[in-house]
Each structure stands twice: as C-alpha cells, then as structure tokens.
Amino acid sequence: MGKKIFEKNENIENCPVRNVIDRIGDKWSMLIILLLAEEQVLRFNEIHKCIGTISQKMLTVTLKSLESDGLVKRTVFPQIPPKVEYELTHRGKSLLPHLLALTEWANNNMSDIKASREQYEKVNA
Amino acid sequence: MGKKIFEKNENIENCPVRNVIDRIGDKWSMLIILLLAEEQVLRFNEIHKCIGTISQKMLTVTLKSLESDGLVKRTVFPQIPPKVEYELTHRGKSLLPHLLALTEWANNNMSDIKASREQYEKVNA
DNA sequence: CGGCATCCAGATGGATACTG
DNA sequence: CAGTATCCATCTGGATGCCG
Secondary structure (H helix, E strand, C coil), X not given: CCCCCCCCCCCHHHCHXXXXXXXXXXXXXXXXXXXXXXXXXXXXXHHHHHCCCCCHHHHHHHHHHHHHCCCEEEEEECCCXXXXXXXXXXXXXXXXXXXHHHHHXXXXXXXXXXXXXXXXXXXXX | CCCCCCCCCXXXXXXXXXXXHHHHXXXXXXXXXXXXXXXXXXXXXXXXXXXXXXXXXHHHHHHHHHHHCCCEEEEEECCCCCEEEEEECHHHHHHHHHHHHHHHHHHHHHHHHHHHHHHHHHHCC
C-alpha cells in the first residue's frame, strides 16, 4: 500500500483529506458542484429552483464557502435588478471526476447498502 | 455530459449520492476506512490508539454505521477479555480507490485552497 | 434579484461514569 | 477489552423578515 495516509498521533484535524471532506461532506456543496457541472453557468435563483429543497440562507452560505475555496467563480453584473452568475473554476472542474466516480459507485451500490441496513436492523432488533 | 445526475424537483434526499456522502462525510468514517485499508485488521482499541482524538462513543457509533452499510466486517472472539476485530469488506474495499483519489486531490490542492481562503478573507474584511 | 440578520430546533459529537 | 448510558456543548441548517 506504500505511503501512509496519516501517521498515528498525527494532528488529524489538519490533514488535507478531512479538510476537503469537511466541505464536500456538508448537506449541499456536492449537489451544487454537480449541478454547475451540468449547466455550466447559473444564476442564484436558477440554482435555487433546481434544488427546490434548499433554503436561501444555505444556498448563500454554501456558495460563499465554495467561492472562498476557489471551486466556484462568482460574477456580479452591476445592474438593477442585480444579476449574479455562478460557474465552476478550473479547480472545481478538477474535483469533478472524483465526485462523478463517487456518484457512480453510489448508484451501483445503493440497493445493496439499503439491503445491508435493513438486514442489520432485523438482526439487532 | 450525457445523463443527468439529478432531475429538477427530484427528491434529493433520496438520491444515492447524498446517501453515500452522508456516511462518508461525517467526522470519522473516512479516516477509519483509510486506516483499515492500511492495516488490514485492527482491534477496537488499536483503532482508538491510531486515531487518538476520537472518543470511545464516536468510535462505536461510527463502526456500527459502517458495519450496517456492509463496508466493515466485525468479528467477535468469544473469550475473556473480549476481542473484536474490524476489517474492510469487499464493498468497503471497492469504495477505497475513490477515497484515495479524493485524498490525492486534497493533498495536491490543499495549499492552493488555503491560499484562496486567506485571500477571500482579506478581500471581505 | 440576490442577498443579510436573527432566532431557533434538531443533529452531532465530546466527557464522564458504569458494565459483562 | 469493548463496549453502554447519560448528560451536555456545539454545530448545522431551516424559517422568517428586512434591504439595496
């Protein structure tokens, strides 16, 4: 297996893996990245409509987080009413293949995982 | 880009991607999977020592979750004092390449991401 | 239109004590 | 050794209302 992912007693809070998963692993980031990957460029309210169940607050918070990590580019058009467009950056696009791989794995394994969960519940009843 | 990841107004809570990320995205699951991938088989307290900062409770909870999803196999040796071993299942191992890919991406991009965050903070001061 | 501020419920997870 | 049980602090995220 070669190089160690992390050494024992290392400060795990600071390891890059956790740091990335902390962002990707929240409730909405991954969905937004996948959506932007499909649609290329979207306005705030377009994203909001596509992900009907997200609140305005969480959409704002998540987009800010993605922007601050340099995964999403935010373009403001200074007009009234305002217009803001979002799209993936190069860095965001470079993350995409891995997310798509995870997505595919999820689609392939979800029914088995659900069966495992139900079996587990039944045994530990 | 071909097939849609998710259709608009689809029930996002039930999509496989989110369902997987919900597990992987918690505080400890991914670390435990990576650790088991390296060490093959570990006892409860061995994992605990390797991940010094995890509480006993969260280790139990996380291992149960991974076991119920069929990603980790739990073997109890009926002896006193008890001995329990944990290892990845085939399904768990099949997830591994994607996690390693994410890990590598994280290592390659972390310094740039940190720089972006600091830059973002500076601009929005 | 694209936010921000505030308040609040529920989920997550840590500390501690106890057990077979 | 490998847990379980309980309590509690913090974090996440939803609802609502206001603003340029």
